Amino acid sequence: MATFVLIHGGGDSGWSWHLLEAGLRSRGHHTLAPDLPSDNVYAGLDDYADAVVKAVGDRRDLVVVGHSYGAFTAPLVADRLPVEVLVLLAGMIPAPGERPDDWWQTTGCVQARQEAGLSGIDDPFESFYHDVPRELAEEALRRERDESPRAGREPWPLKAWPEVPTKFILCRDDRLFPAGFFRRLTRERLGIVPDEISGGHCVFLSRPDALADLLESYLKR
Template sequence: MSTDDTARPAFLLVHGAWHGSWCWEPLTSVLHADGWETRTVDLPSAGRKAGVQDDARVVLEELARIDGPVVVVAHSYGGVPVTQAVAEASSVAHIVYLAAYQLELGESVLGRHGAPVPPDPDGFRPVPDQPVPLFYADAPEADAEAAAARLVPQSTRSFTDTVTAAGWHTVPSTYIVCEQDRALSPRFQEDIATRAGAVHRLADSHSPFLSMPGRFAALLTKIVQESAR
C-alpha cells in the first residue's frame, strides 16, 4: 500500500464513550489539509440504550460506504466496537488503537478492569465529574470546556457487553499510549498494547486529537507509512 495521493487509505475515526463524531473536528481539519480522506461515525451507545453490537453495526455500515483500503482509528471505548466490527470487514488495512480497549474474545470494558456488572445494566453511565481535567488536561481551556459541554450519558450495556470477535487477530494493529492520561491509566494502556503489532507513545493526556491535532496527524501519517512497508 502506497501513501501517494492515488493509493492513500481513508481514515475512519471512531470516538470513545460519552463523545460523538464532533470530537474529531480539529484532527480532520489537519488531515484534510494534507490530502487525507476521513470519515467519522456517531456510536449509538453515546446517548441511547445501545450496546457493543449496535455500535459495531454502525462501524460496519460506514466501512461499507468507503471505496478502497481503510485505516480505522479507535479512541478509548471505541476500540471495543472496532475490534468487533473489523473481524467482519475486508477493507480494513490497519487498526490504530488510541488509548483504547484492544479487547480479547469474551472480554468487556468493566470485566477487563475486574469490575462487577452494575445492578442496572440497561441504564446509563453519567458524564464523569470534572471531565475537563479527566479527558482534556492538555487542550486549550476554551476548546476543553466546549468539548465537555457536548458530552452525553453513555449506555451501561456498552461497558458490560463482551467481544465475540477480535479483528486485530487478523488485521495489523498499532497502539498509541497516551503517557499523561488521567482517564485510562498509562499502565493499563501499556499492558493491553502488548496485543498490538507496534506501539507508539505521546506525552499527552487522553485526547490528543483536541490538544495536539497537528502532531497526532503526523503520527497517523507515520503509522500508515510504516504499515505500507
C-alpha cells in the same frame, strides 16, 4: 491517500475528531467520524459496529482508529471490512468474552490508577482535558452524551483478534490510563510495543497535528 475511520470513545461523539480530521484532510486523506448509537439504551456493541460499517459503505484503503472505549468497536469493524491498519488510541484493548463493564478490574486498571495517584482526580478538566484549551474543553463537555448500559454488559463477541496489522498509541500524559499500565497491557494482549505521543487522554484536541503525523506514518511503514 487513505480513508481514516475515526471511532470515538465513551460519552463522546464524532465531533471530538474535528481538529484531527482537518489535519488529515490537509494531508490529502479522507475521514469519517460517525456518531455511535451510544445514547440509545438498547444499542449493543454490534449496533455500534453496524453504524460504522454503514457509514463506511464501499470505501476502501481504510485506517480504523478507535479511541478509549471505541477500542471495543474498532476491531469488530476491522473484522468485517477490508482494513489496511487498525489503530487503538489510548484504547481499552478487549479480550474475547470480556464485558466492557468488567474491563477496569480484569485488566488491573483500577489498581494501576491507584498506584499512579490518579484515582482521586474527578474533575474532567483535570482528568480528560488538562492539556486542552479551556474553551475547547468546555465545548467537549457540553456535547457529552450518555452511554448505552447494554453495550457495557455485553461480552466482546470476537473469538480472536482480527488478522489486521494493529498499532497502539499511548498518550504519555494520560490521567485516565497510566502509561505504564498500557505498556504492559499492550504487550500482554496484542504482543506489540506501543507507539507513544505527548499529550493527555484527548490528544486529538490538544495535539491534533502531531497525532495526524503519527497516523499518516503508518501508511509509509
